Amino acid sequence: MIRTLLKSMRQYKKSSWLTVICSIMEVVMEIIIPMMMSNLIDYGITDGKMPMVWKYGIAILIFALLELFFGTLSAHFGAEAAAGFSANLRSDMYKNVQTFSFSNIDKFSTASIITRLTTDVTNVQNAYQMLIRMAIRGPVMILFCFIVCLSISVKISMIFLIIIPLLGFCLVLIILKVRPIFTRVFRTYDNMNNIVEENVRGIRAVKTFNQEEGQISRFKNISQKVYEYYCKGEKIIALNSPLMQFCMYVCTLLIAWIGAKMIVASGNNPALGLTAGNLTELLTYSIQILMSLMILSMVFAMITIASSSMERIAELLQEKTDITNPEHPVMSVEDGSITFDHVNFRYQTASNDLTQKKRKNVLSDINLQIDSGQTVGIIGATGSAKTSLVQLIPRLYDVTSGTLQVGGRNVKDYDLQTLRDSVAMVLQKNELFSGTINENLRWGDPSATDEEIKTACHQACADEFIEQFPDGYETRIEQGGSNVSGGQKQRLCIARALLKKPKILILDDSTSAVDTKTDALIQKSFREDLPETTKIIIAQRISSVQNADQIIVLDDGHVNAVGTHDELVKNNTIYREIYESQTRKGGSSDGKEQ
Known part of the structure; x- marks a missing residue:
């Protein structure tokens, strides 16, 4: 774990070592000052010699200024090292998350990742700054002071x-007692952040169902748990102070008592x-010594x-994507043909291999x-694994067994970026990001011209409403x-996908919120403008797929039937029941745009 975290130190190693060196020099100056003070008392004040008072007085001032100088440098370099270390940690975690496959992402909640990037990194930053300053200063101070005391x-x-x-011994007991408490604190933090995220993202549903009070109560309960755990931990840690004060006063009394007797006995x-x-x-x-211990x-x-x-950060940094490039990747996709050959797939979990094999x-x-160039519809009941099927094509997940080929080559042979650039997928949960419409569309192709953007929007039937906005393509999209x-x-998400000029276009129930007239116009545009692009359309409405070259009927993860609309209406029970x-009832074919 420590080794994993220290990899993020990089350019701040120098600042860390300078902090350590300056802290040691600060301690040396602080140890010399009492020596000078002792000489000032014994050889200056006691003997009534003003030259010696001036000599040792000036020496004390010089060493005090040096202590201030090294202390200031130590604080400066320590802050730089700790802040830089935390910045690298955040950057490294964020970069690693970007490499995750969907199966890696499934292991961490969004709230947990956010907590690790914020609260956990801040804790490590504070601990590291104290470590390279106080944890160095303390033992050095204790050792040097003890050696000098032995000489006296x-x-x-x-x-x-x-x-x-x-x-x-008492401090070790306190630490052992408090550590499990703070482990629970950060797990509870994850839950609290998850509640906040869910509430903010679903605020419309909260207000629609008048659940404000329920959500407030839910947040109060989890916040109360964080408060209780923190209080419990801090109460135990607070025992440090009275324990240290007691030891300090006992030491001071013993030294004063024994020292006074020795002075009287020796006549000073x-x-x-x-x-x-x-x-x-x-x-x-x-x-x-006692302050250093405190x-x-x-x-x-x-x-x-x-x-x-630290454990939570290391866990995120050590997580490696299970989908990687081959040693000699294929850098181009020939066409949009797709072949599933005895493909099986199951989602991975954190459990052992034996449990994995038992999973359905x-x-x-x-x-x-x-x-290549076909239009394929996929129909099936909820939970029939339609989305899971298409997510295998761009390797968002890898097949468990069997072979999946795109353009005549196994998808595992391709360079990941090459494969995913050739497959445009409009996910079931559409995501737009803060910025203008133009900026969102250019995710598909950062170098796209204005004309190409307008063409893609026309094909997706998005131009009609964009042009009605006062700012057109510069209209601001909120989070x-x-x-x-x-x-x-x-x-907009379909237009963004079209800008990639993909060989394979996958629409995962991506026209469910548009009316049937617009849906029909989009399908017509695809047929006329994208004849060489393979189009896979997952839909709940028969009208969205009935003109497809072939329609796949999925049932509980199995291919139940493949055929045209007319063939399936005539021969397949599942498809016919959906169609009828x-x-x-008029079904969703009469629905209006949401």
Whole structure:
């Protein structure tokens, strides 16, 4: 896990090392100052020698300025290293998510990915900044101070050998107790973000069903859990402070008591025992040691909180796409022909291989031949795996067994970008992004001319409503396309797909929100303008596919029948029942654009 995260350090390694070096130098300056103070008391104030007071006074000032200088540099480089590290982590996670296949994406919720990119990275950033500054400064300070204390008085230094292990043991207990709590906190954060995302995306449904109070209550409950877990964890961590204060006061009292007795016994003679300056020095070092321990306890607490975040970030970084390019990929697709040869497919889960084998196939023994330039309709009940079938063509998922060929070659032989550039797919859930209509359409082809954009929109019957907008193609699309109707959104997505000039065009129920007249115009445009493009149309309405060259009837992941409209009406029970129900009731063929 640590090794995975440190790969994101890259150009900020130098800043990290400079932080460590400056922190050590700051500690050295801070340790020298009490020595100078001890000499000032013993050789200046006690002996009444002003030259010595000036000498050590100026030395203390110089070392204090040096401490300030190195402390400032340490803070600067530490902030730079931590902020840069977190920026690289976010970038690396985001880049890795972009490489995921659909099966990889299925393992993580959107809310979970967002939490990892924001809250978890912030926790790691804070922990790393404390680590390279305080976690270095603390042990170095303790070690140096203890060595100096030993040189002054071995007897008094033994106090630290008793207090420090006892304190360390208590801190370990606190950390072990608090770590599982913060693991639960971040899981609950995922659930909370998921609720927010669902509510914002579905706000129209929430208001339609008057569920505002229910959603508020739902959010309050999950927010209350986060509050309770955090409070429980912070209460345990808060034990650090009184524990440290108790140890500090005990040490100070013991040092003062034992040191005072030694000074009285030696008559404040350095040759015979301890001096007042030595006692002041020891008290200063004891405070520095105990303060360093307190800071270390805070660092460990922060690292404990961040450790759960580190695991979650590493999990996302270590996830590798299960769909990759072959060693020597084919860089061009010959045509739009498609062949399914005994194809089986099942969705993967995080379970073991034995469980995977027991899972039911979503698609079973699919054998199909689609010639280049054909128009193919796919009909079937909800859950018959229509979408799963077409998602195999551009390798959004890989077949579990069997062979799928496009243009006469196995899809696994192609360069992924080449294959997906040749297959344009308008998904069941249409997505538009914030920006103008023009910007959204250019997703299909960034270099498309204005004339090509207008042609694609005409083929998708989108030009008629675009030209009615005051700003035309520069009309602003809000997030998710919330300011256009469902039918308009579908037609824009079809136009965007057409701009790719694909060899295969897949419409996954992508005209369900348009009226039958517009649907018919789109089908006619496809026949006339895209004769060489293979067109696969998934639809619930018979009218959308009845003119297709062949229609595939799917039933529970199996091919039930293949034929033309007339053949299927005559020979296939499933198709005939759908046709008769829509004809008898008027079905969706009479629907208006949504």
